[in-house]
Structure formats: structure tokens, C-alpha cells
Amino acid sequence: xxxxxxxLTTGESGASATIPMQCSALRKNGYVVLKGRxxxxxxxxxxxxxxxxxxxxxxxxxxxxxNKKYEDMCPSxxxxxxxxxxxxxxQLLNITDGFMSLMGDNGDVREDLRVPDSDxxxxxxxxxxxxxxxxxxxxxAMGEECAVAIKQMTGGK
Numbered sequence: 001x002x003x004x005x006x007x008l009t010t011g012e013s014g015a016s017a018t019i020p021m022q023c024s025a026l027r028k029n030g031y032v033v034l035k036g037r038x039x040x041x042x043x044x045x046x047x048x049x050x051x052x053x054x055x056x057x058x059x060x061x062x063x064x065x066x067n068k069k070y071e072d073m074c075p076s077x078x079x080x081x082x083x084x085x086x087x088x089x090x091q092l093l094n095i096t097d098g099f100m101s102l103m104g105d106n107g108d109v110r111e112d113l114r115v116p117d118s119d120x121x122x123x124x125x126x127x128x129x130x131x132x133x134x135x136x137x138x139x140x141a142m143g144e145e146c147a148v149a150i151k152q153m154t155g156g157k
Contacts, residue, residue, distance in 0.1 A: 017142040018081035023057045023074045031083055031141075034061045034070035038083035038141040046076060064139055065146045083141040090136050091153065095128050100147070102136060113138065116147050124150055 018033055026032055030041050039061025047056045054075040061070050064085070074080055090102035093109065101111045115121045124147065127134050133153035138145055 016084075018083050020079040021082045022076075023078050023080050024055075024076035026057070026059070026080065026082070031064070031085055032059065032061055033081040033083055033142075034059065034072045037063045037068070037070060038065070038085065038144075039063050039070055064141065064148070065144055085139060085141045087148075088138050088140070090138060092124065092128060092134050092136050092150075095125060100124070100136065102138070113145060113147060120147065120150065 021032075024046075026041060026044065028041050028044050032039055032041055041059055041061050043058075043060035045058045047058070049055045054077060056073050057076050058073045059071065061072075062068070063070065088104065090104055090110070092100060093103055094101035095115060096111070098115055099111055100113050100115055101109060102113060103109050115124055124134070124136065127150070134150045135153050136147045137149040137151070139148045
């Protein structure tokens with residue numbers, strides 16, 4: 001008999017937002033979760049094994065969404081979370097009330113992403129006001145999304 005209480009409408013894959021990886025396997029310019037935030041590793045150093053036997057890895061990372069700096073220290077044999085990061089390119093169609101209308105490769109339009117409160121956001125608005133065709137790179141990780149870069153559209157599309 002089927003269970004009628006199941007809700008199958010969420011469309012979520014059930015995959016975790018992060019995967020565990022041994023601290024010693026992480027590398028500079030890779031990604032890691034520091035203090036609950038997805039970060040790009042900008043510095044790493046390993047201390048020698050001490051009296052109690054574990055080498056410690058000291059990491060400095062920059063939050064991929066807010067550019068805030070985070071530091072953490074972890075024994076090299078312990079696991080740390082590595083975020084699943086997805087990068088997509090969208091064509092900028094319009095800007096309305098601080099939100100961008102973006103079209104993906106498949107023709108789907110989304111209007112749920114804010115113009116960033118940064119120099120990049122100012123640049124996006126300037127190029128849009130000048131009627132330039134631009135592609136917006138959107139980074140997604142751990143349930144968050146943010147426009148991180150733009151580039152001029154080429155005539156090939």
C-alpha cells in the first residue's frame with residue numbers, strides 16, 4: 001500500500017550542499033567551509049606534529065559571496081566540508097527595482113537575483129544603461145547565489 005503522506009513536489013535532488021574532505025588534501029585556491037561560510041582558500045600553512053601527534057593546518061579563506069576574511073585551524077587528519085560550487089552564465093535582459101532579469105542558455109528567464117551592492121553592481125548598471133550586451137556570471141553554493149563577474153557578449157550568440 002502506498003504512503004499518501006509523501007511530498008514529492010520539492011524537486012530537490014537530496015544531495016548535500018557540501019562534501020567532506022581531509023584537511024591535508026585541501027589546497028590553496030580550492031574551496032572550503034570556514035565558520036559556516038563557503039570560502040576560497042588564499043593561504044595555507046601546516047605546523048609540525050607536536051607532542052600529541054597531530055600536524056595542524058592553518059587556513060585563511062575569503063567568503064565567495066561577501067569577500068570577508070575567515071581563518072581556521074584544523075588537525076590535518078580531520079575532515080572539513082567543501083562546498084559544491086556551480087557557476088552559470090546568464091544574459092542580462094533588464095534591471096527592475098534592483099533585481100536583474102537574466103536569461104540562461106536554455107531560454108529560461110529568472111528575475112530573483114539582486115544587483116550586487118559593490119563596484120561590480122555599479123559596473124553592471126552602467127553597462128546596462130549604455131545598452132551593452134553583457135553576460136553575468138552567477139556563483140551558487142550552499143543555497144546562496146550571487147553575481148560575481150561580467151563579460152562582454154561576443155557576436156557568436
